[in-house]
Amino acid sequence: MTAKVSYGSVEVGTELPAQSFPVTRATLVQYAGASGDFNPIHWNEKFAREVGLPDVIAHGMFTMAEAIRVVTDWAGDPGAVVDYGVRFTKPVVVPNDDKGALIEVSGKVAAKLDDHLVRVDLVAMCDGKKVLGMSRAVVRLA
Amino acid sequence: MALDQSFVGRTYPPTPAYEVGREKIREFAEAVGDTHPAYVDVDAARALGHADVIAPPTFVFSITYRAAGEVVQDPQLGLDYSRVVHGDQKFSYVRPVRAGDRLTVTSTIESIKSLAGNDVIDIRGDVHDEAGELVVTALTKLVARAAEEA
Numbered sequence: 403m404t405a406k407v408s409y410g411s412v413e414v415g416t417e418l419p420a421q422s423f424p425v426t427r428a429t430l431v432q433y434a435g436a437s438g439d440f441n442p443i444h445w446n447e448k449f450a451r452e453v454g455l456p457d458v459i460a461h462g463m464f465t466m467a468e469a470i471r472v473v474t475d476w477a478g479d480p481g482a483v484v485d486y487g488v489r490f491t492k493p494v495v496v497p498n499d500d501k502g503a504l505i506e507v508s509g510k511v512a513a514k515l516d517d518h519l520v521r522v523d524l525v526a527m528c529d530g531k532k533v534l535g536m537s538r539a540v541v542r543l544a
Numbered sequence: 545m546a547l548d549q550s551f552v553g554r555t556y557p558p559t560p561a562y563e564v565g566r567e568k569i570r571e572f573a574e575a576v577g578d579t580h581p582a583y584v585d586v587d588a589a590r591a592l593g594h595a596d597v598i599a600p601p602t603f604v605f606s607i608t609y610r611a612a613g614e615v616v617q618d619p620q621l622g623l624d625y626s627r628v629v630h631g632d633q634k635f636s637y638v639r640p641v642r643a644g645d646r647l648t649v650t651s652t653i654e655s656i657k658s659l660a661g662n663d664v665i666d667i668r669g670d671v672h673d674e675a676g677e678l679v680v681t682a683l684t685k686l687v688a689r690a691a692e693e694a
Contacts, residue, residue, distance in 0.1 A: 404592045423577065436575035437606050462630050467576040467602040474601070479592045480582055480640065483601050487634030487683070536632070 406478030409518040409543040418476045418509040418522065423468040425460050425494065426502030433464045447498060459493035465505055465533055469526045472509045473539045482542045484519060489535035494528045503528055509539075518543050547656045547663050551621055554653045559611045561646040561674065569599045569643055576600060589642075598640040604647070605633065608669035608682040611649035615667055616686060623663060623688050631664065632685035638678050646674040654683070661690030 430444050439461055442449040450458050466488050474480040496503045505528050512523040524537040566584075573583040581588035582598050589597045616623050641647070654666040669682040 429575075429577075432575045436572045438610070439606075463602055463605050463633070464576065466633060467578070467600060470601050471576075471578055474578075474580060480580055480601060481592060481594055481598050483637060483640075485634070485636050486601055487632065489632045490630055 404479050405482040405542060405544045407476060407543050409514070409520065412511050412514070412520060412543065414511055414514060416511040418472050418511075420506065420508040421472050421475070423471075423505045423507065424502060425464065425468075425496055425505060426500070427458065427496060427498055429502065430458065430460055430464070430496060433461055437461065437463065439463065455493065455495075457495050457497055460496055460503065460505075462488075462490040462493075465490075465494055465526060465528075468505055469507045469524050469534060469537060470539060472507045472524060473522050473541055476509075477541050477543065483539055484542055485540035486538070488524075488526075488537040490533075491535040492528075492531045492533045494533050505533065512538070515540065546658050547622060547665070548620075549656055551618075551653050552656050556611075556615055556651045558648040558650045558672070559607075559614075561648050562607050564599060564641055564643055564645040564647065566597055566643040569597055569603065572603050572606075573600055576602075594640065594642055596643040598642045601635060601637070601640070604635070604641050604671060604680055604682060607647060608649050608651075608671060608684065611651045611669050612667045612684050612686070615651045615653060616665065623665065623686075624691065625688075627688045627691065628686050629689065630684070631687040632683070634683040636681045636683075638680065641671075641679060645679065647671050647679065663688040 507526045509522045509524040513521040522539045526534040570584050650670045652668045654668050657664045667684045671680045
C-alpha cells in the first residue's frame with residue numbers, strides 16, 4: 403500500500419479535490435451488468451413508478467463507488483482505503499434524456515488518527531440534495 | 545409483522561468460492577468510469593505493492609450481497625424481500641480484493657429491529673481468501689418498509 407499523500411502534509415480541514423460524476427440510463431445498464439444487480443427500479447421506468455419512485459433511480463452502490471473515487475484519486479492507491487461506509491439517504495433520480503443526473507462529491511479530512519490513518523468525510527449531492535449520509539472513509543497515508 | 549429475534553447471531557454456512565478475475569475487475573472499473581491503473585494494469589498495481597490488479601473498494605459488494613440475499617430470503621426469517629431497500633453499507637478492509645482471490649462469504653445476522661413498522665436487519669459478511677485469511681468485512685443494513693394498511 404503506497405499512498406501518494408503524506409500524513410504529515412494534511413491537516414484536519416484539508417479539502418480533497420471535488421469531482422462530478424455524470425450518470426445516464428446507459429451508465430445504469432452498464433453498472434447493472436457489471437455488478438449483477440438487475441433490480442428493475444434501475445432501468446425500467448414503468449416498474450419504478452409502480453413501486454412509488456418518481457422515475458428510474460441509480461443503484462445506491464453506484465453512487466457509493468463514485469464517491470470513494472474522490473478519496474482513491476487523492477490518495478493515489480485505492481488499496482490504502484481501510485474503512486468506508488455510507489447511508490443511502492435520497493435516491494439519485496436519472497431521467498431518460500441525454501443529460502441524466504450529476505453526482506457531485508466533495509471531501510475533507512475530518513480527523514487524523516494513529517498509524518498514518520486519516521478519516522475523510524464525504525458529501526455527495528445530486529440536484530441540490532444530499533444523496534449519501536454518514537459518508538466516511540478511513541485511509542492510510544504515506 | 546415483527547421478525548423473529550431468535551435469528552440474531554445466526555451464522556450461515558460459507559458460500560462456495562468466488563474467483564476474482566482480472567477481466568471482471570476491468571468490467572466493473574469501466575462501469576463506474578474509474579480509470580485508475582491499479583485496476584487494469586498489473587505492473588501499475590505491483591508498483592503500489594499489490595500482488596496483482598486490485599478491485600475498486602465497492603467491488604466486493606457483488607459477492608457479499610448475493611450471500612446476504614440468501615439470508616434475507618430464508619423463509620423461516622419471514623422478511624418480505626420485495627419491500628427491502630438498502631439503508632447503510634460499510635466495508636472494513638484488511639487488504640484490497642485482488643485478481644486471483646478465491647473468496648468465500650460467511651454471513652451473520654447482527655441485529656433485527658423494528659422501527660416505525662419497518663423491519664431493519666443488519667447483516668455482516670466476512671470475506672475470507674483461500675488461505676482462510678480475512679480480507680474484508682461488509683456490513684449491510686436492509687430496511688423492509690412496512691406494508692401499507694389494507
